[in-house]
Amino acid sequence: MTTHHTYDAVIVGAGGAGLRAALEASKDVKTCVISKLYPTRSHTGAAQGGMCAALGNVEEDYPEWHAFDTVKGGDYLVDQPAAILMSKEAVDAVIELEHWGFPFNRTPDGKIDQRRFGGHTRNHGEAAVKRACYAADRTGHMILQTLYQQCIRQDVRFFNEFYVLDLVASKEGRAAGVVAYELATGELHVFRAKSVLFATGGYGRMFKVTSNAHTLTGDGMAVCYRRGIPLQDMEMFQFHPTGIYKMGILLSEAVRGEGGIIINSEGERFMERYAPTVKDLAPRDMVSRAIYQEIKEGRGIDGKDYVFLDVRHLDPVVIETKLPDVTEFARIYLGVEPLTEPVPIQPTAHYGMGGLPTNTDGQVVGGARERPIPGLYAAGECACVSVHGANRLGTNSLLDIVVFGRRGGAHMAGYAKEADFAELPEEPERRTSGVLRGLLTGTGGDSVADIRAELQEQMFDLAGVVRREDGLRKMQGILGGLHDRYKRVVVMDKGKVYNTDLMEAVELGFLLDCADTLVAAALARDESRGAHYREDHPLRDDAHWLRHSLSYRQPDGTVKLEYKDVKMGPYVPMERKY
Amino acid sequence: MKPEPWWDEFTIEAEPTDRLLDALHYVKWYKDGTLALRRSCAHGICGSDAMLINGRNALACKVLVKEVAPKVTVEPIRGLPVLKDLIVDMEPFFEGYKAILPFLINADDPPDRERLQSPEDRARFDDTTKCILCAACTTSCPIFWGDEQYIGPAAIVNAHRFIFDSRDQGAEERLEILSDQSGVFRCRTTFNCTEACPRGIKVTKAIQEVKRAVMFRRF
Ligand SMILES: Cc1cc2nc3c(=O)[nH]c(=O)nc-3n(C[C@H](O)[C@H](O)[C@H](O)COP(=O)(O)OP(=O)(O)OC[C@H]3O[C@@H](n4cnc5c(N)ncnc54)[C@H](O)[C@@H]3O)c2cc1C
Ligand code: FES
Numbered sequence: 001m002t003t004h005h006t007y008d009a010v011i012v013g014a015g016g017a018g019l020r021a022a023l024e025a026s027k028d029v030k031t032c033v034i035s036k037l038y039p040t041r042s043h044t045g046a047a048q049g050g051m052c053a054a055l056g057n058v059e060e061d062y063p064e065w066h067a068f069d070t071v072k073g074g075d076y077l078v079d080q081p082a083a084i085l086m087s088k089e090a091v092d093a094v095i096e097l098e099h100w101g102f103p104f105n106r107t108p109d110g111k112i113d114q115r116r117f118g119g120h121t122r123n124h125g126e127a128a129v130k131r132a133c134y135a136a137d138r139t140g141h142m143i144l145q146t147l148y149q150q151c152i153r154q155d156v157r158f159f160n161e162f163y164v165l166d167l168v169a170s171k172e173g174r175a176a177g178v179v180a181y182e183l184a185t186g187e188l189h190v191f192r193a194k195s196v197l198f199a200t201g202g203y204g205r206m207f208k209v210t211s212n213a214h215t216l217t218g219d220g221m222a223v224c225y226r227r228g229i230p231l232q233d234m235e236m237f238q239f240h241p242t243g244i245y246k247m248g249i250l251l252s253e254a255v256r257g258e259g260g261i262i263i264n265s266e267g268e269r270f271m272e273r274y275a276p277t278v279k280d281l282a283p284r285d286m287v288s289r290a291i292y293q294e295i296k297e298g299r300g301i302d303g304k305d306y307v308f309l310d311v312r313h314l315d316p317v318v319i320e321t322k323l324p325d326v327t328e329f330a331r332i333y334l335g336v337e338p339l340t341e342p343v344p345i346q347p348t349a350h351y352g353m354g355g356l357p358t359n360t361d362g363q364v365v366g367g368a369r370e371r372p373i374p375g376l377y378a379a380g381e382c383a384c385v386s387v388h389g390a391n392r393l394g395t396n397s398l399l400d401i402v403v404f405g406r407r408g409g410a411h412m413a414g415y416a417k418e419a420d421f422a423e424l425p426e427e428p429e430r431r432t433s434g435v436l437r438g439l440l441t442g443t444g445g446d447s448v449a450d451i452r453a454e455l456q457e458q459m460f461d462l463a464g465v466v467r468r469e470d471g472l473r474k475m476q477g478i479l480g481g482l483h484d485r486y487k488r489v490v491v492m493d494k495g496k497v498y499n500t501d502l503m504e505a506v507e508l509g510f511l512l513d514c515a516d517t518l519v520a521a522a523l524a525r526d527e528s529r530g531a532h533y534r535e536d537h538p539l540r541d542d543a544h545w546l547r548h549s550l551s552y553r554q555p556d557g558t559v560k561l562e563y564k565d566v567k568m569g570p571y572v573p574m575e576r577k578y
Numbered sequence: 579m580k581p582e583p584w585w586d587e588f589t590i591e592a593e594p595t596d597r598l599l600d601a602l603h604y605v606k607w608y609k610d611g612t613l614a615l616r617r618s619c620a621h622g623i624c625g626s627d628a629m630l631i632n633g634r635n636a637l638a639c640k641v642l643v644k645e646v647a648p649k650v651t652v653e654p655i656r657g658l659p660v661l662k663d664l665i666v667d668m669e670p671f672f673e674g675y676k677a678i679l680p681f682l683i684n685a686d687d688p689p690d691r692e693r694l695q696s697p698e699d700r701a702r703f704d705d706t707t708k709c710i711l712c713a714a715c716t717t718s719c720p721i722f723w724g725d726e727q728y729i730g731p732a733a734i735v736n737a738h739r740f741i742f743d744s745r746d747q748g749a750e751e752r753l754e755i756l757s758d759q760s761g762v763f764r765c766r767t768t769f770n771c772t773e774a775c776p777r778g779i780k781v782t783k784a785i786q787e788v789k790r791a792v793m794f795r796r797f
Contacts, residue, residue: 037618037624037626038626038668038672040624040625040710040711041616041618041619041624041625041626042618042624043618043619043624045619045623045624045710046619046621046623046624094692095690095691095692098692098693099682099688099692099693100681100682101681101682101740101743101745101746103700103703103704103707103743104692104700105697105700106694106695106696106697106700107697108696108697109694110694110695110696110697111691111692111694112692135707136704138623138707138708141623141708141710142707145707149680149681149682150681152676152680152681153679153681184661213618213619213620213624214617214618214619214620215618247621249620249621325623329621332622332640332642333595333597333621333642335595447607447608448607449607449608491611492610492611492612493611493612495612497614497661497662498614498661498662498663498665499614500606500614500615501606501611501612
């Protein structure tokens, strides 16, 4: 039995972006948030290091310097007006969080303290600057808590443990609502809405070694992609240099911000060779590639595929007070004592720069001409504004989610106030029930776990830190096979109550679709830019590739690529040296 | 009709350094897909997978196989209705949390910039900001098992987080709520909660501080 609901504004996802949007939209219109997790379980809570804003509390700093770093860090694939806007609004965004009770670390005179982070510099690259505002190494946890607390204060309506599985559009192509699956009961719900905002987070679980939660499976992106909406810049996936060896759990860049260094088997601080000015605080793509190179040249520890993160020279008080959580991760998961031993690390799949293309009001825009799709919005990691271009700077995502969460929430409320409800198609849940029935009746095929494991392993090897044409072609073939196997996948749990087995199968389907777009766009882009490094085309090629990719799903499941121009501004592309 | 609870036993191979969560995943993915549990982050930060592990509350993602091998029992956390396998109804828990007004209360117009707060004032409530609402503390508390009305340690921890924040003005209101029948004086200082907290929060200490604040209205 399907239950029907009606809200002016429906927000899908209760991480930082969804909650910030909800705070804005619910002020003006009848709003609900649908989330497959309890809000406080969202992966925003895992963010550690900080959220940047040019407050200038500790060192001289200006939003314009921040904008420049963002554009250069993104290897010029950033839409410059969006980056300029974000760095300006950053200051107010941080102050707003403080007024809502965010427990920032403080300077001796009581102001918000700030620390260094990769790629953030003073005066266009002179030296590292202290720009990241933080709460120890649990900044994301505090953002998630603070926003959720404000939602409680504002009495925002939540539907927790509801999985949104489809977008409903009207005949004339307006967003009309979503279809959701209630985990507790196995029932479907149709949410009719004037405006819908997706804030479903990332898709790092397509890789074997990742800092992302099990639940980060690209749901909102895949749902929209299947409904004909393109995904932008999917080839741009960031690998964070310091993941715990084999597990991928993140050890924040804040470790290096506080003075930690990376060393190879010879004990050499090798980043001095790759980025002489900022060294270990170079942007993530560069550090990850440097690690890859060191390992390739035989300087991994014991000849293996990892190097060391070293904080033994730091003041133990700094480590215990400013980096307590990551220190504990090393102790628990590696059995390593960071105060006295170096910590084994390797690059870990971390952040998808790509996503649903939006303008700076969070409206999802289709095609090269960027026409807004009426009533459809996206914000946070599942969106692509694009402020991160080809490589996101650390601390810019927590900023992104609050700045564009707010803007999206405000615009969707404004739209909902003016618009009527769009006509729902007949039986909007039909497609979803078909998909679920198909999964529940599959027989004789593979398990979700096997298909997923192969996807993750192959993607990590063939579409990871370093890519080549032959590898990507091979990956496309593998993906074709995985899709075939997925059609016959077997779900063991046939029940209705808390059938997480079924939902894992659905999530795997989303991951496979996102992987298709990533590989297709990476194969086409025969240059190297930011996180996308092609060993067979190691140079950046602005003449051909200073443009965003758009991946469209074809009826036969293949990917069609289109391109659109990058929005330029004051910053002229130059060689990216640090 | 509710079926009676039952035990299942599985034998699997695992690395000593695997998480117990990995082992449970192995069971779910390869042996019995109906096994239901909550999890997300897999490194102790989202608070999804609190369970009773060999009789003690902990997060499955923060316990390594070598700590519990060769045989481990897992059960749902106690004192909340079991919905399926390791999944309990979290609503009563979150109701307790909401009851203590878990948000900054300050009626003054905020300044243009940040409110100032000294590092010492900030340190005063640092410990209780770490709470991830996993319910390990609350569901390890014998008073909570016996008395549905008791608001429980997690709610008090979160009250502490605001009562001792120099920027907050809602302490009176919260202390009123906590001095109530179901409030902080139900605590009998058994320390189960402090042992159970996967974030190392000194829960009993926080509760004692709140008790003192209720008695002397000093914070
Ligand atoms: C370990 C780690 C550390 C990080 N550290 C930093 C940092 O220091 N600074 C920084 O700026 N950035 C950091 N990042 C990046 C940043 O944290 C994330 O990009 C950001 O928090 C994403 O927020 P979000 O709101 O878009 O998504 P999330 O917080 O991931 O939330 C996604 C939400 O969508 C919901 N959802 C998903 N699918 C569905 C569905 N089908 N139906 C219903 N709901 C659904 C989920 O329940 C969840 O509520 C870090 C990331 C990681 C992984
Ligand atoms: S899975 Fe997040 S706390 Fe264990």
